[in-house]
Amino acid sequence: QQQVKQSPQSLIVQKGGIPIINCAYENTAFDYFPWYQQFPGKGPALLIAIRPDVSEKKEGRFTISFNKSAKQFSLHIMDSQPGDSATYFCAASMTSGSRLTFGEGTQLTVNP
Amino acid sequence: EPEVTQTPSHQVTQMGQEVILRCVPISNHLYFYWYRQILGQKVEFLVSFYNNEISEKSEIFDDQFSVERPDGSNFTLKIRSTKLEDSAMYFCASSQGSGTDTQYFGPGTRLTVL
Known part of the structure; x- marks a missing residue:
């Protein structure tokens, strides 16, 4: 019930394309959904995050879409x-807690 | 920009040996975390620490693991008797608050148990 499922495992797009990475969760107590970006040799860094009271959040070129009923x-x-x-990781946590539960990660390659 | 630092970047040890992984969190942060990532798998939560005590821990964080904040700047993870399956990248993170406050991650320590 604590799991967060992420797909695809890897993704290759051309420059200018719109890669889409999907996540699904089970625990309805999750109320905070961040995305982390990780470059080789570095730790994950927060990219953008959303709470379930909104269906979309946009920051620059990055957009999170949220479907509470589908838990996706x-x-x-x-x-x-x-x-x-x-590599992009979705994650989920509870306001009342501290742990981040991560998805499996998606390795994105954008070709020039 | 302040960042979380970790030492060493790579630690090689023999099975059964004790290892201590060190982290310097961001200076005004109050919450500290350890996560690990076994090669090819997801990042997994180990433990969170606040006010000099563990606030939450996962099933992975058994009696072989301990955490400590020995002084005002360092945060350590000790593995008492390493096993082969402890080989992983260990990430330290810190945040100002709990809950939805952003967790800032260090670059990780790669632990290899032989």
Whole structure:
């Protein structure tokens, strides 16, 4: 019930494409959903986050779409660039807790 | 920009040996965490620490693991008797508050148990 499922495992797009990464959760007590970006040799870094009271959040080229009834959320990267090539993790947590529960990660490659 | 630092970047040890992984969290942060990532698998929560005590721990964090904040800046993870399956990347993180406050991650320590 604590799991967060993420897909796809890897994704290759051309520059300018719109990669979409999907996550699904089971625990309805989760109320905070961040996305982390990780470059090789670095720790995960917060990219964007959403709470379940909104269905979409946009920051720059990154957008989270959230479907509370389906218990799913996704990350869209508009006008993707080679510099966006990284591993992306979705995560979930509870306001009352402290642990982040991560998805399996998606390795994104944006070709020039 | 302040960042979480971790040492060493890579630790190789023999099975059964004790290891201590060190972290310096961001200076005004009050909550500290350890996560691990076994190669090819997801990042997993181990433990959170606040006010000099464990606030939450996962099933992975058994009696072989301990955490300590020995002084005002360091936060350590000790594994008493390492097993082969402890080989992983260990990430330290810190945050100002709990709940939905952003957790800032260090670059990780790669632990290899032979």
